[in-house]
């Protein structure tokens with residue numbers, strides 16, 4: 001068994017992230033979510049406000065080489081329950097020259113209580129506050145219209161873009177509500193992408209073939225040193241095993257793969273650990289993503305005295321304005337991790353996140369068929385009938 005990071009979160013499971021104040025937009029003060037949050041956080045100060053402030057602009061990407069401000073600290077965190085006025089369903093932003101996975105985002109909120117040094121939300125969101133959209137009837141009206149219009153059209157959606165899908169679930173019950181809404185929609189698979197070990201969403205009794213339980217994983221040194229507040233790998237994989245035993249398909253995301261001293265051994269240890277918790281048939285797909293970040297992120301970390309050494313590697317400007325690792329090291333890392341997973345019988349389940357055909361061929365010896373090839377393949381895997389059970 002691989003050495004693991006000390007446990008991150010829930011000292012107090014009732015208020016896992018030490019939320020001390022909740023600001024509620026007037027427009028959602030009477031919402032079911034506001035009632036739940038009030039019940040679940042009896043010690044937090046509640047205040048109804050006219051408008052709890054604007055949403056973040058642009059398109060980060062939550063639980064990947066992306067999203068989440070600092071820790072709550074001793075004074076605790078602020079949670080804002082807002083009414084989202086824009087569209088809830090969005091395409092995942094993908095640069096044209098890269099193979100895009102065709103995932104669609106259900107926008108449930110912004111901000112993350114965990115604190116990963118590679119997280120893009122640090123650069124996007126200029127606040128540590130956590131925001132959740134409580135106007136779920138508006139969200140369900142939009143989703144119902146889109147998903148119900150043509151039941152022969154399939155959707156693979158997820159909630160982990162501007163946030164971790166499940167970090168606030170124990171407080172908001174947001175995902176449980178979403179799963180109840182989706183229960184009768186045969187044409188939608190939802191991926192819940194997280195670093196937590198939260199399985200409370202299972203209580204909503206979702207159809208196992210319509211939910212993908214997804215975990216971000218990394219090398220032990222990265223988990224221990226760069227993912228502050230996140231549960232250890234063993235806790236994530238134990239949760240993944242439980243989800244698989246309940247019949248849910250499991251997805252794993254090596255994102256970002258970080259160049260650090262001993263990375264070859266580190267990622268090998270993580271793959272060993274995955275193999276000790278999960279069978280190949282439990283796993284629906286695995287993404288591999290290289291380190292990429294907004295140019296302003298390292299300066300922000302340096303100002304806090306928290307700039308990790310891995311930012312001293314050589315990077316190039318990406319097509320979407322981010323910085324990414326130079327190609328030779330990127331390919332070496334991706335190839336190494338892919339090779340380890342291939343040896344575990346997972347060759348057919350691997351894909352690369354935001355890479356060109358050249359990198360695909362260099363790493364996996366193949367590239368997706370046509371512009372939509374990757375999206376189509378992942379859709380097939382997501383909807384595939386699974387032989388489940390222990």
Ligand code: SF4
Nearest residue numbers: 063067068112116119
């Ligand atoms: S878990 Fe880490 S990478 Fe994911 S959204 Fe939170 S802070 Fe960002």
